[in-house]
Structures are given as C-alpha cells and as structure tokens.
Amino acid sequence: MAAALTPAIYARLRDKATPHNWTLDQCIQTGVDNPGHPFIKTVGMVAGDEESYEVFAEIFDPVIKDRHNGYDPRTMRHPTDLDSSKITSGFFDERYVLSSRVRTGRSIRGLSLPPACTRSERREVERVVVTALSGLKGDLAGRYYSLGEMSQREQQQLIDEHFLFDKPVSPLLTAAGMARDWPDARGIWHNNDKNFLIWINEEDHTRIISMEKGGNMKRVFERFCKGLKQVEHLIQERGWEFMWNERLGYILTCPSNLGTGLRAGVHVRLPFLSKDPRFGKVLENLRLQKRGTGGVDTAATGDTFDISNLDRLGKSEVELVQLVIDGVNYLIECEKRLERGQDIKIPSPIPQFRK
C-alpha cells in the first residue's frame, strides 16, 4: 500500500465511500499501523466489502498488480479450475513431508467483509454457512463448534492440532478491525475425521481447509474440490452465492488472497536445504513461500517449514496445486542430494502467466 499510495491518489479517493459506507482511510489503516512484517511483505490494505475493489480501484489495482506478479485486473481474466483428476504425482516422500494441506476462502455476496461487518451481518454469515454445512454427508458429515461456547482447553487443543485460528493478537488483524466483538459469531466446523474444516468469520467470511498427516496431497485436493463444490451448491440452494467476478476471481478481504484464494502447502523437513544459502532462490524460482509451522506470523522452528505457493491470482487451482507438488518434489530431491554430499541446481524460474 505504502509503495502505491500517492498524495494525488489519496486526494481523489478520500471522499468516496462504498454503498456500505467503507472509506479509503479504513482500507489503508492496517498498512499505516503496520509498517512492515519481518517475514512476509504485507499488502497493507483490506476491502470492507465487494465494492471496495471497484470504488477504490485506483489504489487496489496497482497493489494487486504488484502483489500478483504483474496481473492487471483491467485487462486480464482469472481462470478457475477445481477438477482434481488433472493432478499428477501428488504423493510425497513421507520421510520428509509431515502433513499436506489446501485452504481457500469464500465470501458470501451481499454481506460486508470482516473489517467492516456489523455484528448482525457477521451472525448472518455464521447462520448461512452453518445451515448449509449441516447438509454435508458421508465422509464430509460433521459439526459446528462456536468459539464462544468452546472451553479454553478445547480451543487450545484445536490450535495445537493446527486446526483452529489464533486468538486475535496479530496486529494486522486487529488494526483492520477484524477482531471486533470477538468471539461473537466465530467458530469452526469440521467433519468427523477432522480432515475437512471450515473457519467462520476470522479474516474472511469462511476459510475452507482440507488437510491430513502425511504426503497424499492428491487426496487432500480431491476432498477439497469435492467439499467446496458441495458447500457452494448448498449455499446456492438457499439463494446465496459466493463473491466472484472474472476480473478478480473469488473476492476475499485481503487483496493477497484474490483469485483462487488458494494456499496449498506442506510441513516438510529440510535440514540440509534450509541451511544452504541458495534455499531462498530455489523457493523463489519455484514460486514457493516458506513460513513457520505456527502460521503466517511465526518463524520456523528447527528444520521443519511450511512450504506453499506464493501465487493466488492469474493461475487456476489445479495449476497452483500442481506447482506445489512439482516444487516440493524438487525440494525433496535437493535435500536428498545434499544428504549424499551431492550438489544441487537452482531451477529456472517458472513463467508467470498463461499467454
């Protein structure tokens, strides 16, 4: 945000407001209050509603372009592809990969986003989604746990298992107003196997997560696609739909999650590779990102990293998951070579967008 916002843009946009009365100052507050993140270059602005991306396009478009490798919302179209049968070699060496996970977000059209929503809108999101989820069956059947009704112990257990979102202490979250009224209308839904989960009203209306221990990313993605399609269908039956358009794909609170909103990743042990000075460059060229295993605001502990796709917009879900699979396999190859005392090669950079 700070890189793209000029006094001239500010002057032109500061008197505007979306139909929900969301203003420029509100969009940028989180970026003003949080000058920089130690591990990840933050976006520094949020949308309060679907219309924010249009009303404040003059600042959102350059930020989107910068964050999404030159993707130009004015001229380009975003592809959606949730056909998991297209995935190849999606099974990792489990001596290295401890767990596999795919997440995305979805917003309910017509309701304001977490920075701006009123208590009643937030409760409406909870009602709409939980009602729809109660229609899931078979291996997807599950139940809802409202945050307000969980005990501290239940909550801590779910956080430790990497299922539940953090208590809102992240300054990015609090500065954007997303922690208001906590824990009202927040909760987690999961199936009985705890490998398909939905977060309600954290940073987005919903976050949909498929995960399991081990390296079977293909199965994780299959469940992800099946579940996502069923949830969408159940919501549509009741007259609701997800925020989506062909310019920006799925609309979420943070511009960094536009498009697919998809982060596919693994927890992987890379004791040799992580100490190699070329580690960063290898990741960069593979279009992968490293995080600590506690989530976006954490540092890595030991040799285990969260490795996931950097990109969200301009490539489809299938493309991104395949990119992660191919990339992680390459990292494991490098790790094995270094174990054996062999040298590794930095891969050539992956091209940005389909022509």
Place this chain on the structure above:
Amino acid sequence: MSDNVGNICEAMSQIRMKERSAEEEFPDLSQHNNLMAKHLTLDMYGQLRERVTPRGFTLNQVIQPGVDNPGHPFIMTVGCVAGDEETYDVFKELLDPVIEDRHGGYKPSDKHKTDLNPDNLKGGDDLDPNYVLSSRVRTGRSIRGFCLPPHCSRGERRMVEKLSNEALDSLTGDLKGKYYALKNMTDAEQQQLIDDHFLFDKPVSPLLLASGMARDWPDARGIWHNDNKTFLVWVNEEDHLRVISMQKGGNMKEVFNRFCTGLTKIESLFKEKGHEFMWNEHLGYVLTCPSNLGTGLRAGVHMKLPNMSKHAKFEEVLKRLRLQKRGTGGVDTAAVGGVFDISNADRLGFSEVELVQMVVDGVKLLTEMEKRLEKGQSIDDLMPAQK
C-alpha cells in the same frame, strides 16, 4: 452544521442498509463485567443507534472497547469512550448512568467545581520519604473543536500536536523545556523514558487498541518535558494532552504548586491563540474516557506498603479514604515488591484541591499504619471513617 447534517443523514441511511433489528445487532454481553455492559439495555441500544454526533461518531464506536474487553483484572473498566465533545450529550442516556455509577452517584443535574489554587492545599510538603518514593499529579485536557483520540483524523491529530507545541514552547523559567516526537525517538530513548515512568507505553493495552486510539501510531505522538523532567506533557496518547507534574520524594505540595502554575499558564497560552479546553459546568473538563471527567486528576504516590498490603483491611482502608491502588507500571500492571501506586479514586464532583488533600491525608494515615504494623502493633484505632 446543516451541510453536515445532510451528509450525516445520508451516511446513517447507508448504515441502516446493512443493519438489521436491534436484537440482531445487540452485542453479546453475557461474559462481561464493565460499566457499559451493566447499563446498556436492548431498548437503550435500539434508541441510541439511530443517532450520531455531528462529527460522525456512533453508538457502536462508543461501546466497542467494552464489547471487546469483557473485564479488567484490576480495575472495573468503563467500557465506553467519547469520540468528540458532543458524544456525552448525544448518548447521554447511556453515559449519564455510567458516569453516575463510576463517579459515586454524580447526577445529571450536578455541578462540578474547579479549584486550581495550590495555596488551598494544607500541608503535603512532608510525606515520609522512607515510605513515599515519589509524588505525582496528572490531568488531561482536550482542545475544543477537535475530535478525541478514538475518532480524530490524522490531520486533526497533527493539528493538536502543532498547537500544543506552540503553547509549550512559550513556557519559561523552570517550566522551560522541549518536545520529543515519538517517531524521532530511538527505541532505546523510548524505553528509557518508559522505565523512568515519564513516557506512555507503546499501545498494546487492549482497551486502547479496541477504541481506535492506536491508529497511525506513532504519528503526531510525543512527549514534552522541562529540563528537570518534573513537568511533562503527553501529546495524543489517550487524550489530546496529559499534563503531569512529578518528582522523587514526598513533597506533594511542591508537585501540586508546579502542576497548577504550569496548567494555568498553558491554558492562557492556548486562549491567546484562540483555542480553549473542552469544559462545561456539569462535566468539568471533558476527556476521552468517562472515568476522567471533572478534574481528570489523578494525584498519587509510589509508596512502600509491604505490611499494610498484606493486611486483611487494606482494601477497606483504601475504600474509606477514597483511594485506589495500582502497580507501579501504570494502570494495567500489578504491584511489585510491596510498592504501590496509591492515588485518588475520584475525578468528578470534587475539586482538584479537595482530591489532592485526600491523597495527602490518606498517605499520611497509610504511613502511620505501615509503621504500626512494622512494630507488630494493631491499627484498629487508626481505622478511618468513610470519606
């Protein structure tokens, strides 16, 4: 005003678009223990949510810190804030009962008296330095016409800083000093000032964060102090200005003298430039938190009470003396090593002189009691009546 009303009405109807019934919007206060939660009813919420101040501050904004912070472990919090001077009027149905509860039964029809004449204070120059480590008096002031920290824009906040600097630059003699903008300080300088008890904390308090007072930190925040560091002004923390007089030892009279002299001088400097402080005869000085209305004055000492603090009647004594205890790190801390921050509990309905007198007299009594307990003697005959 009329142009603004038009804009406000339009804004309100837009807000209406997304708000549903009062029931659907009413916060869940079942886990809450603060004054806002105690006094806000569904009917009141329904009635007040239709309103907005001329500067655009809404009921939801007034109550947000109380919704987000169910209860404070050491102090019963108010749970609401004002975004501008008019908040206290526009939302009086909620704020009057909160004020009455927090300020010992102060009624909407009551008048508040101001007395900043230090000659009216009796004694106070001889608090026992074996027990009293330091003495301090603080208050706050708001500049009329500007929104308060929960609601002010960056432009307003910078203007408050600018005006304050101009006024403070004109102080002379032992009050002469300089301004240190927070954004120009190094981390080390900042930490030193915090450790010396001069500077406010970085905004981590959930009360501060929930009310929007930490926005744009550290822009237009800073501290001004005189060369001796005995007279300090905080700019744009929880209030526009916090004015502080402090020194080591037990000479509260000298602290209060300097306080009154400095404050009066600052007020006249502001008036010369055509600005005044927010004040009215019902609420006295108007500040962000309803708990600081009236005098906005907290006069206190850091004192050693290792024995007294373990006594079963400690709380009762403080209550009768109309005093409050805190940790020595400020409002959000616990006491460490038997050293307490002891100050007046009241702000409104008593004058400045009256409040400082209570502290002086109260501290003297606590010292007596501590000495008795040290010698293993009883303090029963010293128990005070309720003030």
